[in-house]
Amino acid sequence: xxxxxxxxxxxxxxxxxxxxxxxxxxxxxxxxxxxxxxxxxxxxxxxxxxxxxxxxxxxxxxxxxxxxxxxxxxxxxxxxxxxxxxxxxxxxxxxxxxxxxxxxxxxxxxxxxxxxxxxxxxxxxxxxxxxxxxxxxxxxxxxxxxxxxxxxxxxxxxxxxxxxxxxxxxxxxxxxxxxxxxxxxxxxxxxxxxxxxxx
Ligand code: ATP
Numbered sequence: 548x549x550x551x552x553x554x555x556x557x558x559x560x561x562x563x564x565x566x567x568x569x570x571x572x573x574x575x576x577x578x579x580x581x582x583x584x585x586x587x588x589x590x591x592x593x594x595x596x597x598x599x600x601x602x603x604x605x606x607x608x609x610x611x612x613x614x615x616x617x618x619x620x621x622x623x624x625x626x627x628x629x630x631x632x633x634x635x636x637x638x639x640x641x642x643x644x645x646x647x648x649x650x651x652x653x654x655x656x657x658x659x660x661x662x663x664x665x666x667x668x669x670x671x672x673x674x675x676x677x678x679x680x681x682x683x684x685x686x687x688x689x690x691x692x693x694x695x696x697x698x699x700x701x702x703x704x705x706x707x708x709x710x711x712x713x714x715x716x717x718x719x720x721x722x723x724x725x726x727x728x729x730x731x732x733x734x735x736x737x738x739x740x741x742x743x744x745x746x
Pocket of ligand 1: 556558561564687721722724728
């Protein structure tokens with residue numbers, strides 16, 4: 548089956564695109580959701596994380612306190628590497644499992660880290676959703692109510708826009724309206740269906 552990666556920076560419109568594809572009946576595997584699955588209560592990664600970083604990263608309900616952990620590793624590259632060593636291969640296994648279980652015309656892997664992690668090996672074609680940085684910031688602030696500095700901090704830790712675009716097989720320009728995005732989504736969908744038939 549043709550495996551299509553969708554990526555883009557924060558607030559670029561990945562979800563807006565993949566929601567449209569979902570409505571067309573395409574299975575979308577979400578790397579952010581897979582990242583939650585592998586640290587759910589009872590999973591070995593959760594026990595390892597708590598052993599390494601301490602009980603304070605466990606919420607009273609037994610879930611990982613993701614916000615606190617994100618802050619910790621954002622400020623400390625060594626700790627971030629240690630966390631990644633505990634989670635990345637497990638996320639990858641979960642993604643492989645979900646991609647293999649898909650039965651739509653093609654399958655999408657949506658991941659903010661598609662191009663900067665080994666996840667690009669899991670896909671046949673990459674689609675980058677692109678928007679100007681100011682647009683990304685404005686949309687994310689409106690969606691999440693976050694302040695600008697936080698959004699800019701997250702963007703600074705992500706791949707820069709030009710590098711990301713240069714690694715894409717297909718670029719979707721999401722600088723205009725949602726209607727415009729949906730028009731491009733329809734063309735993309737036809738392209739991918741044709742490619743899936745020939746794969
Ligand atoms: P993240 O990486 O943070 O999950 P994302 O790439 O999935 O972000 P979306 O959630 O799809 O981005 O889009 C960010 C916000 O901008 C959402 O509220 C979405 O509805 C809105 N949005 C996306 N595309 C457009 C557009 N073309 N016009 C107006 N609003 C848009």
